[in-house]
Amino acid sequence: xxxxxxxxxxxxxxxxxxxxxxxxxxxxxxxxxxxxxxxxxxxxxxxxxxxxxxxxxxxxxxxxxxxxxxxxxxxxxxxxxxxxxxxxxxxxxxxxxxxxxxxxxxxxxxxxxxxxxxxxxxxxxxxxxxxxxxxxxxxxxxxxxxxxxxxxxxxxxxxxxxxxxxxxxxxxxxxxxxxxxxxxxxxxxxxxxxxxxxxxxxxxxxxxxxxxxxxxxxxxxxxxxxxxxxxxxxxxxxxxxxxxxxxxxxxxxxxxxxxxxxxxxxxxxxxxxxxxxxxxxxxxxxxxxxxxxxxxxxxxxx
Amino acid sequence: xxxxxxxxxxxxxxxxxxxxxxxxxxxxxxxxxxxxxxxxxxxxxxxxxxxxxxxxxxxxxxxxxxxxxxxxxxxxxxxxxxxxxxxxxxxxxxxxxxxxxxxxxxxxxxxxxxxxxxxxxxxxxxxxxxxxxxxxxxxxxxxxxxxxxxxxxxxxxxxxxxxxxxxxxxxxxxxxxxxxxxxxxxxxxxxxxxxxxxxxxxxxxxxxxxxxxxxxxxxxxxxxxxxxxxxxxxxxxxxxxxxxxxxxxxxxxxxxxxxxxxxxxxxxxxxxxxxxxxxxxxxxxxxxxxxxxxxxxxx
Numbered sequence: 279x280x281x282x283x284x285x286x287x288x289x290x291x292x293x294x295x296x297x298x299x300x301x302x303x304x305x306x307x308x309x310x311x312x313x314x315x316x317x318x319x320x321x322x323x324x325x326x327x328x329x330x331x332x333x334x335x336x337x338x339x340x341x342x343x344x345x346x347x348x349x350x351x352x353x354x355x356x357x358x359x360x361x362x363x364x365x366x367x368x369x370x371x372x373x374x375x376x377x378x379x380x381x382x383x384x385x386x387x388x389x390x391x392x393x394x395x396x397x398x399x400x401x402x403x404x405x406x407x408x409x410x411x412x413x414x415x416x417x418x419x420x421x422x423x424x425x426x427x428x429x430x431x432x433x434x435x436x437x438x439x440x441x442x443x444x445x446x447x448x449x450x451x452x453x454x455x456x457x458x459x460x461x462x463x464x465x466x467x468x469x470x471x472x473x474x475x476x477x478x479x480x481x482x483x484x485x486x487x488x489x490x491x492x493x494x495x496x497x498x499x500x501x502x503x504x505x506x507x508x509x510x511x512x513x514x515x516x517x518x519x520x521x522x523x524x525x526x527x528x529x530x531x532x533x534x535x536x537x538x539x540x541x542x543x544x545x546x547x548x549x550x551x552x553x554x555x556x557x558x559x560x561x562x563x564x565x566x567x568x569x570x571x572x573x574x575x576x577x578x579x580x
Numbered sequence: 581x582x583x584x585x586x587x588x589x590x591x592x593x594x595x596x597x598x599x600x601x602x603x604x605x606x607x608x609x610x611x612x613x614x615x616x617x618x619x620x621x622x623x624x625x626x627x628x629x630x631x632x633x634x635x636x637x638x639x640x641x642x643x644x645x646x647x648x649x650x651x652x653x654x655x656x657x658x659x660x661x662x663x664x665x666x667x668x669x670x671x672x673x674x675x676x677x678x679x680x681x682x683x684x685x686x687x688x689x690x691x692x693x694x695x696x697x698x699x700x701x702x703x704x705x706x707x708x709x710x711x712x713x714x715x716x717x718x719x720x721x722x723x724x725x726x727x728x729x730x731x732x733x734x735x736x737x738x739x740x741x742x743x744x745x746x747x748x749x750x751x752x753x754x755x756x757x758x759x760x761x762x763x764x765x766x767x768x769x770x771x772x773x774x775x776x777x778x779x780x781x782x783x784x785x786x787x788x789x790x791x792x793x794x795x796x797x798x799x800x801x802x803x804x805x806x807x808x809x810x811x812x813x814x815x816x817x818x819x820x821x822x823x824x825x826x827x828x829x830x831x832x833x834x835x836x837x838x839x840x841x842x843x844x845x846x847x848x849x850x851x852x853x854x855x856x857x858x859x860x861x862x863x864x865x866x867x868x869x870x871x872x873x874x875x876x877x878x879x
Contacts, residue, residue: 324695351723399603429618452614513703
């Protein structure tokens with residue numbers, strides 16, 4: 279819904295919308311047919327896209343007996359929340375969700391805090407080698423994680439962090455920070471130099487300029503990156519299974535793999551587990567849709 | 581502007597407060613510790629034979645030589661290229677198609693866009709499980725085929741070597757198209773409407789407008805999308821791991837899954853590192869071109 283908010287001011291100037299809006303009063307029948315055709319196509323496409331989502335919701339609320347006797351692809355003959363209860367308690371999803379939150383919240387805050395400091399310094403001060411540093415940090419984020427997996431797992435072992443959630447937080451921060459620095463640098467660069475100079479004349483030091491001036495002005499970019507990095511860290515599988523071993527320590531995405539192994543053909547439990555795992559990011563998306571879409575574009579328009 | 585500010589810049593360079601240096605060094609250390617240092621180790625380990633317990637022994641390029649005789653590596657390499665072409669190509673084409681269809685602001689458009697975008701926020705594992713249920717012998721896809729009288733097409737999609745890889749690409753596409761669409765929607769919005777007006781005055785048809793206005797105007801977005809997609813494709817792991825673990829009989833094996841199972845299941849850490857280096861080499865060109873663009877942008 280709010281996706282449209284990313285653009286409404288320019289809606290009328292859209293190439294095709296232009297003529298159509300103006301002539302709505304005496305719109306010829308061809309246009310009406312065109313509109314009907316568009317909506318038919320778009321509705322079918324949306325339905326196709328939402329079908330798997332609807333199916334998982336239906337499957338999650340069926341009983342095991344219903345699925346076993348009528349088949350997985352049949353229409354539902356039952357309604358129960360047993361699947362959720364089983365995934366939540368026996369499947370360990372309650373614990374896994376908590377693990378995910380323990381990892382995600384500090385991971386997002388810490389990486390954005392560190393990244394905003396570096397972006398502030400690189401964009402507002404003429405540091406030596408600043409372009410090189412910026413690209414070095416971005417480059418680190420573009421590396422395929424595969425090259426890091428073995429050394430990182432050995433590194434966390436050496437530090438005694440292996441199989442602890444701290445290791446996941448550390449990796450997520452270290453690996454993500456380069457990208458956030460790059461995006462925030464682009465944003466902070468556009469803040470007028472005069473504002474900073476005025477603050478300097480008033481005797482403000484770098485810390486004051488950072489906390490009182492640049493950070494408040496960078497809020498839109500920070501909000502966008504917050505929404506984005508929340509889903510990235512929350513949805514991660516690879517880092518978790520690389521530095522964690524104990525099942526009860528796995529965050530929700532990795533625990534879904536465990537659930538898949540534990541409840542091989544209990545599709546209602548597996549579907550319920552998927553719904554539980556997807557719900558937090560869907561909530562973030564629906565609540566912060568505008569930031570979310572803005573974040574994707576911030577990251578991409580380079 | 582560069583000329584005007586040059587003198588003040590030089591003066592400012594001499595008085596960067598120390599706390600500002602700390603602002604950069606702290607994040608740099610975090611990344612150095614978890615990314616740069618491990619990456620260097622990764623390259624070195626690819627030249628060793630290591631089981632993770634005893635000390636790694638240096639073997640030179642033996643791991644890379646071994647790849648030439650390794651049938652699974654060959655399969656994983658080809659599958660990765662196929663993945664790049666099919667997953668990458670289709671998500672660009674279909675994502676652009678969706679963006680063109682849904683570019684115009686009109687009633688209900690927000691809903692359609694949100695519907696296509698929704699899967700982007702699901703984790704790839706959750707996505708995989710949803711589709712795994714649909715692919716089951718008695719799942720929705722086979723039931724629908726039987727319902728349409730195409731029962732002979734019904735199939736254990738994930739368990740059949742000839743269809744497993746394609747069956748894994750579809751969920752990955754389902755999740756990627758909305759993302760690519762959002763990138764192209766932003767690109768399309770950035771095109772000056774005057775260009776279309778001018779094209780119309782010159783009598784350009786819709787197809788000609790697309791060919792001579794839209795596509796050239798999207799070239800910078802295209803470059804971004806291609807980089808993002810190539811990097812994403814080479815990283816793809818979750819969806820394959822959750823659906824097939826690369827099987828059956830390595831029929832859906834990608835370099836990323838083969839690397840993971842070699843390193844963490846067979847505990848051949850040296851060979852696994854060498855596989856990771858191959859993934860890096862495949863991504864290298866795109867990473868460099870991305871950085872070059874970023875370099876130009878960073879004034």
